[in-house]
Each structure stands twice: as C-alpha cells, then as structure tokens.
Amino acid sequence: MNDYLKNIIQNIPEKPGCYQYYDDKGVIIYVGKAKNLKKRVGQYFTKRHDSPKTRILVSKIRDIKYIIVDTEADTLLLENNLIKEFQPRYNVMLKDDKSYPSIVIRNEYYPRVELTRKILKDKSQYFGPYSNVPSVKTLLEFIHKLFPIRTCSLNLTPEKIAEGKYKVCLEYHIKRCLGPCVGLQATEDYIKNVDSIKEILKGNTNLVSDDIYAKMLELAEQQQFEEANRLKEKYLLIENFKNKSTVVSSIKYNIDVYSYDEDENAAYINYLNVHNGAIIQAYTFEYRKRLDEAKEELLGLGILEVRERFGSKAKEIVVPFYPDMALEGVEFVIPQRGDKKKLLILSTQNVRQYKIDKIKKAESLNPEQRSVRILKEIQKDLNLKELPTHIECFDNSNIQGTNPVSACVVFKMGKPSKKDYRHFNVKTVEGPDDFSTMREVVYRRYKRMMDEETPLPQLIVIDGGKGQLSAACESLKILGIYGKVAIVGIAKRLEEIYYPEDSIPLYLDKNSESLKVLQHLRDEAHRFGITFHRNQRSKSQVKSELDNIKGIGDETKRLLLKEFRSVKRIKLASDEEVEKIVGKHKTALIRKYFEDKNS
Structure with missing residues (x-):
C-alpha cells in the first residue's frame, strides 16, 4: 500500500456508505458496501487474505472513492445501483463464484414472484x-x-x-x-x-399507491368499509416503503443534484445523478480560486463541466442556491422539503466530507499546517490581535480550604508543552478563597516571567467565570501588562467564554475546534492541579515524628517504618536492632532526638 492510499484510508469517515476501487486506468474494478467505511476499507490492506482473487484485487487498487449515506439500509440499495451501472469486473469474482440474486416473475398462467440466481x-x-x-x-x-x-x-x-x-x-x-x-x-x-x-x-411505487388510494376512496363512498380498510392497509405499507430511503425515491426522478462548499483557496462541488429515483453516479471535484470569484459563478462552472464530461441531459437540476447561468430547457430548483431536499442534504454531506478529507490528507503530511489552521480559528473566534501560539491556563484546587494549590498549563502551537507546566503552593491565602488564590498565582507567574525576561503568552485562559477572571485581571494591572496580553475566562456550566469588563458571555459552537482546544486547556489544568493537590494531601497525611529528626530522610524513614511499623516500636527497639537497618550514625541521631525530647 503506497502513501497515497494510506492517506485516503486514514481519513475515511466511520460512517455507512459504499466504496469504489479504481485501477491504474481510472476504471472502477470493485464496489462494496460497509456499515463502517473506514474499518471495512482498512481491512483489505491490513488483513492477510486467503483468497487469491482478493489478493489480486488489492494489488490492482490505485485509487479509492466512496459515497456516504444516512443509514446502513441505504448502503445496500446504493451498492446495487452502482454495480448495475458500472459492472465492475471484480465484484462477481469475489462472491465465491455465485452470481447476484435477481427477482423473477415466472412466465406462467399464475406467475410466481421469487428469488433466483439463474x-x-x-x-x-x-x-x-x-x-x-x-x-x-x-x-x-x-x-x-x-x-x-x-x-x-x-x-x-x-x-x-x-x-x-x-x-x-x-x-x-x-x-x-x-x-x-x-x-x-x-x-x-x-x-x-x-x-x-x-x-x-x-420503482414506480407512486402509480401503485395512487391506484390503491383511488379504489379505497371509491369503496368508502360505496360504504364497503371493510374492503376499503383492507386497501388502506396496503396503501400505508407502500407509503412506509417509499419513505424509508434517500438513496431510492418512490418518485421516478431523473434529475441532477449539486451541492457546494468552499474555503479560502478552493471551491468544492458534489454531483449526484439520479435516474428513475436511484442514485447511479456521484462525483466531487474542486476549483482552485484565482480571484475572489462568487460562489454562484463557481457553481455554474461546475454544472457546465459535469454536463460536458458526463453527457448529462437532465431537465431539472437541484441546487443549494441559484447559479450564475441559464440553460435552455433546464429548471433549477431549491427544494425546501421532501425527497429532493433529502437528496440535496445527502449531496451536501458528501461535499463536506470531501473537503474534510482533503484538509486531513494535507495535515497528515504537514502536522504544523493543522496547528496553524486551528490557531487561526481561535484568533478569529476570540477576536485576538495576535496568533495565540503560546497559551496558558490556570486552575485552583482545594478541599474545604486544605492544601490550596494552583496549576498553570502551557500550550504551544495548540498542543500541550508539559515541560513548561507549573504548580503553585498558595502562600498568602487562608481558606477556600478562589478569587484571592487566582490573584496570587497569576501575579507570581507573570512577575517571575517579567523578571526573567521570558516571552509572555499571547492568550491567558482562566478556569472560572467573571469573578476569577476579574481577580486575574487585577494582577495583570498591577504588573502593567493588562491589555497587552489577551485574557478570557471559561465557565464550566455552559462553556461560556467571558471577556474582561464584559458581562455578556460568548458562546462558541459546540463542535468548533476553538472550543475543543479551550476545553482541552481547562481539563488539562484541572487534571494537573488535582494530581498535585492529591500529592500534597498525601504528604501531609503521612507525616510522622521522624520528619522532625535532622539527618533522617524519606528513605531512612521508609526503612524504619517498614521494619518496626510505628514510631513507638522504634523507641522501644534496642540500638543493635536499629543499627541493622540504618547504621550507627543515624541510630545515634534518633536516640539523641528522643532523649532530648524526654528531658
């Protein structure tokens, strides 16, 4: 498997859909379906295949494309449509020499309807x-x-x-x-x-349902209600069948469907060809932007390209907005509901996935590109003057006022820089005073950085609401750097982002990468602070009288307690017993300490 295929597989979504394998001539050689596209496609290249036919197929794959759908049931229908349309040479060969099943209506006086492979x-x-x-x-x-x-x-x-x-x-x-x-x-x-x-x-289910509906009404008018109810049950069965899928519509559509997405450098257009209500072709392509072209112009160029390349003669084209063009005998439709709206949504899902895949492929080859993109998004979302390549976040920890500590975590280029993490034992605050604690540690952190002439961060994040943020701002004002360094607070309850001197919070999209980075900062600061706080509590809880003896360290204390179990037993032990553990010199220190204490 070459790097090109590795990149594709790495970025395939974990969604239901159909995948197509292409050979070196760009011809589809296999169409398959999957509940999980990423997992299924990956298995072709990671598993050892016993079947020589499968190994031959894998050796000929040069490109992979796929179409995502809404449900697992849709993958069956879509796979069938694609196989019938393209007839890939390896599909039948890889089915253990079995042909695909068909439905036959027998040529008999009373025809049977059944499954057949012949x-x-x-x-x-x-x-x-x-x-x-x-x-x-x-x-x-x-x-x-x-x-x-x-x-x-x-x-x-x-x-x-x-x-x-x-x-x-x-x-x-x-x-x-x-x-x-x-x-x-x-x-x-x-x-x-x-x-x-x-x-x-x-696929002409509408003709059948309309006929049944008309007969049902006719029987109801004739007051043959039992027979009318029987037809009603049939009608509801058909309607339920029609509404199950977006891949095959109950209406015999022959239309083209387009969707559009873009970024700073490119425009992306997805094309679905729907014939007799079934999707038989899907294609996504992109235009590199040279000027500030309007999306209406780019969509128009895309439609012309598809009609020329694939010879489409569709008289109705579903679009997300009207393109800057007119075609004779062709109607452009922007659907608001119904089957056409579902098809447009499906096309939109595919064009967005194409765009995401393209970004992921580029970022997998150049990880720094992803970091810069995310930082630019944070800069835009938080309205920052500088790109936040260096971000610091503070969080306080204490339980009922005991062992108050604070943590500062550092992210550089959007990723944790653990060697720069710092923790603080609170010195000037007694009791559970979160605001005063925040005031102290922010002052200590940036006073030291200024004294050491260390570059300050572009963004400071405070874990807390308006109160904690205001306390941190007071310290920045004393240091004379308020306004020079951006600072925000992130509250836990609704993930509100607070700015200094502004009571109205900012709410970022729950799926935005900016919010995810801020949440990661907050969670990492909380984890780091809690870990340090637990260690401090543990140390305070395991203190013993041996800590007061000068010259007796942690290792000596551990050996003594392991042997004698308690300070009382150490006092009662003979010098020879203690010397066996720590030697004469430390035994003398221990004896002198207890003698001085008792005198």
Whole structure:
C-alpha cells in the first residue's frame, strides 16, 4: 500500500456508505458496501487474505472513492445501483463464484414472484441483479405481504384446475394466497396484482399507491368499509416503503443534484445523478480560486463541466442556491422539503466530507499546517490581535480550604508543552478563597516571567467565570501588562467564554475546534492541579515524628517504618536492632532526638 492510499484510508469517515476501487486506468474494478467505511476499507490492506482473487484485487487498487449515506439500509440499495451501472469486473469474482440474486416473475398462467440466481431465456421477466440476498428477501416479503400471490410450484394450467387436481394449502388459510389452484381467484385479478408488483420492482411505487388510494376512496363512498380498510392497509405499507430511503425515491426522478462548499483557496462541488429515483453516479471535484470569484459563478462552472464530461441531459437540476447561468430547457430548483431536499442534504454531506478529507490528507503530511489552521480559528473566534501560539491556563484546587494549590498549563502551537507546566503552593491565602488564590498565582507567574525576561503568552485562559477572571485581571494591572496580553475566562456550566469588563458571555459552537482546544486547556489544568493537590494531601497525611529528626530522610524513614511499623516500636527497639537497618550514625541521631525530647 503506497502513501497515497494510506492517506485516503486514514481519513475515511466511520460512517455507512459504499466504496469504489479504481485501477491504474481510472476504471472502477470493485464496489462494496460497509456499515463502517473506514474499518471495512482498512481491512483489505491490513488483513492477510486467503483468497487469491482478493489478493489480486488489492494489488490492482490505485485509487479509492466512496459515497456516504444516512443509514446502513441505504448502503445496500446504493451498492446495487452502482454495480448495475458500472459492472465492475471484480465484484462477481469475489462472491465465491455465485452470481447476484435477481427477482423473477415466472412466465406462467399464475406467475410466481421469487428469488433466483439463474437468468434463463424462458420469457420470464427478471429484475436486478441485487447485491445482497437479505435485501432481496426483505423486498419479496414486502411484496407478498402487499399482494397475496402463490408461492407453490404447482403447474396451474386451466385444464388441471378444472379437473380439480389440487387442494388449498396453509397459505390460503392464513390469507397469504387467494386459492387460484382451486379456481377461487380469477386469472384477471391475479394478473392485476402481478402488474402492480412489476411497477414496484421498476420503482414506480407512486402509480401503485395512487391506484390503491383511488379504489379505497371509491369503496368508502360505496360504504364497503371493510374492503376499503383492507386497501388502506396496503396503501400505508407502500407509503412506509417509499419513505424509508434517500438513496431510492418512490418518485421516478431523473434529475441532477449539486451541492457546494468552499474555503479560502478552493471551491468544492458534489454531483449526484439520479435516474428513475436511484442514485447511479456521484462525483466531487474542486476549483482552485484565482480571484475572489462568487460562489454562484463557481457553481455554474461546475454544472457546465459535469454536463460536458458526463453527457448529462437532465431537465431539472437541484441546487443549494441559484447559479450564475441559464440553460435552455433546464429548471433549477431549491427544494425546501421532501425527497429532493433529502437528496440535496445527502449531496451536501458528501461535499463536506470531501473537503474534510482533503484538509486531513494535507495535515497528515504537514502536522504544523493543522496547528496553524486551528490557531487561526481561535484568533478569529476570540477576536485576538495576535496568533495565540503560546497559551496558558490556570486552575485552583482545594478541599474545604486544605492544601490550596494552583496549576498553570502551557500550550504551544495548540498542543500541550508539559515541560513548561507549573504548580503553585498558595502562600498568602487562608481558606477556600478562589478569587484571592487566582490573584496570587497569576501575579507570581507573570512577575517571575517579567523578571526573567521570558516571552509572555499571547492568550491567558482562566478556569472560572467573571469573578476569577476579574481577580486575574487585577494582577495583570498591577504588573502593567493588562491589555497587552489577551485574557478570557471559561465557565464550566455552559462553556461560556467571558471577556474582561464584559458581562455578556460568548458562546462558541459546540463542535468548533476553538472550543475543543479551550476545553482541552481547562481539563488539562484541572487534571494537573488535582494530581498535585492529591500529592500534597498525601504528604501531609503521612507525616510522622521522624520528619522532625535532622539527618533522617524519606528513605531512612521508609526503612524504619517498614521494619518496626510505628514510631513507638522504634523507641522501644534496642540500638543493635536499629543499627541493622540504618547504621550507627543515624541510630545515634534518633536516640539523641528522643532523649532530648524526654528531658
């Protein structure tokens, strides 16, 4: 696997969709589906494949593209559409020599509708092929639930039915068949059901549902309510089927769908070709900006490029906004709701994912580029004068006023610089006074930096609301650097960002990278402060009388307590017992300390 494919796989989203593999000539050689695109595509290149066919396929892959969809069910339908359209050479080869299943309507007096893998020249009507057996079975189950047609393999000729050779089976008794084998269902009625099934398989579900709806109303007017209710149940079944997917619409659309996105340097356009309500083509491309071109102009250029390249003749084009162009006989539509709106949303998801992938690929090759981009976003979102390449964040920790400490964490180029972290034992504050603690540690931090002539940060972040921020600002004013260094507070409850002398907070988008960096700063300061505070508490809780003996360090204390378990036992032990552990000199220090204390 070369670096180009590695970059693609690294940035594929963990979403449902279909992927396409291309060979060195740019031809699609395989189409597949996945619940998780990133995981599935990655397996082709990380697993050892027993099948030689799969190994051959992987060796020929030179490019990977994919289409994301809303649901896992949509991946089945989309994969089927793409396979039928492009007929990639490796799809059939990698299915263990099995052909794709199709749905056949048998050429019989009372046609059966069933799954088959063999397409014969027997004048039967075939629909498909379909890429997945479960999806075919689901469709057949829906058809049999909607229309009671036979599932038996009896030779139902008029002569044999007239002879009375057959009897009704269980399917008749559970009302899944109307008994044509014994003449209980007229041939014309049966054929009408089969014709409706053909329309559904062609994607023309609207024709079927409209016909059922009209008959339902007619029966209701004639007060045949039981029969009308039966048709109502069928109508609702079809409507539910139509509304399940954005990949295949119940309406026989033949349209083009475009979406648009952009950044400072490029415009991105996604194109979906919808034929008979099914997406059969998806393509995303970009224009490098040379001047300050308007998005309407760029979208128009993209539409012309697609129509010329792919020979599209669509008379209706769905767009997010009207392009700066006019095409004879073509209507531009900006949908507000319905199937066309869903298709536009799907196209928008794909163009945004393309843009994200492009950024991630570039940043994986140049990590510093990502850092600069995020810092520029922080600078823009917080309205800073300078790019915040050096950010510091403060957090205080104490429990009921005991062992008050404060932590300062440092981020450089948007990433933690742990060697620059600092913690503070609070010296001038007694009790749980968070404001005074913040005032002290901010003053101490920047007084020392100024004395040592160390460069100050471009941004200071205070973990807390207006009170903590005001206390920190007081220290900056005393030091004479207030206004020279940007400072904000971030409150925990709603992630509000506070500015000095401004009571109205700023709320950043919950998904923005600026907020994520600020949250990371705050969380890291809290973690660092809590860890230091716990250590301080632990030290205060394990102090013993041995700490007061000059010349007795932590290691000597540990050895003594390990051996004797308590200070009392050390006092009672003989000199020889203590000397075995710490030697004569330290034994003399210990004895002298206890003798002086008792005298």
